[in-house]
Amino acid sequence: DIQMTQSPSTLSASVGDRVTITCRASQSISSWLAWYQQKPGKAPNLLIYKASSLESGVPSRFSGSGSGTEFTLTISSLQPDDFATYYCQQYRSYWTFGQGTKVEIK
């Protein structure tokens, strides 16, 4: 099974900050990596797929990079609506999610 490890688990930041979340796969997943945003009581919302492709309708302040085993999600300028939990997901072999990164208000 492919394991996904995200860091940090919690991140405190202010509006306007540049934020980076890291995700590591236990084996190479090429670019089969997605990022989701989830708010309390809601379903996950797709932000990035194939490691760096922006889903339609997602603000351009979100970007993804990486391939193989190391990936990052970057929010270039944090907005009030961005305080949420973010999950990476591999879909090379079934689906595995990272444990999540909660972005909190500093």
Next chain:
Amino acid sequence: EVQLVESGGGLIQPGGSLRLSCAASGFIVSSNFMTWVRQAPGQGLEWVSVIYSGGSTSYADSVKGRFTISRDNSKNTLYLQMNSLRVEDTAVYYCARESPGTGTADRWGQGTLVTVSS
């Protein structure tokens, strides 16, 4: 508009059975890969099962032999039959559509809560 609406969750005793439904609109369930994902209270996301457009299925080890994914093409609805339920199956269950364009879930239902407790 693409929409997924889950139903069937509730409180059930350990060892009991429950069937979840996911009614789809705006697309054809049988033409897509459809997945169930669950989230235990305060925890992360866990893949549960997938049914492919051809009808083959796969399951997480944690539910294999107890859960069955299926679909009714005439009702455009996805199901998850859950038997021999355990306390650790307590979670919000989401159905999701895998988009051919993205290769992963681009549409999710709102989720239905399953609580396994005596």
